Amino acid sequence: xxxxxxxxxxxxEILNRxxxxxxxxxxxxxxxxxxxxxxxxxxxxxxxxxKRTAAYWRTENIITYVQVGNKIYYRLNDILELLSKCTVPxxxxxxxxxxxxxxxxxxxxxx
Numbered sequence: 001x002x003x004x005x006x007x008x009x010x011x012x013e014i015l016n017r018x019x020x021x022x023x024x025x026x027x028x029x030x031x032x033x034x035x036x037x038x039x040x041x042x043x044x045x046x047x048x049x050x051k052r053t054a055a056y057w058r059t060e061n062i063i064t065y066v067q068v069g070n071k072i073y074y075r076l077n078d079i080l081e082l083l084s085k086c087t088v089p090x091x092x093x094x095x096x097x098x099x100x101x102x103x104x105x106x107x108x109x110x111x
Contacts, residue, residue, distance in 0.1 A: 038079070040072040046079065057082075 006014070038046065044054055054072075057063045064078040 036076040037066075037073045038076065040074075043072075043074045043079070 040051075040054065044051060047054070049057075054063075058065055058072070063074065063082050066073045066075075
């Protein structure tokens with residue numbers, strides 16, 4: 001079996017191409033964050049849920065996902081949509097929530 005040995009110029013060209021691709025990916029993520037895809041493990045970490053909970057959400061059509069073979073992917077936009085749908089609005093619009101009378105939590109005023 002023979003091996004091909006890249007010249008120094010070929011290696012530089014490959015590295016330049018990889019740098020350009022990396023830059024394009026980073027730019028597209030900045031301009032289109034909703035098109036960022038997460039695999040199942042990343043989704044579990046982001047949402048802090050178990051594999052079973054994620055599987056239940058998929059079977060109950062609670063979250064949109066893509067399955068390619070055994071790999072499961074979620075779009076950031078779909079994750080944000082799930083969170084938006086499940087947002088519970090605040091009922092109390094009072095801007096001065098009741099406290100124990102201290103100016104800041106944990107403040108002790110000498111008597």
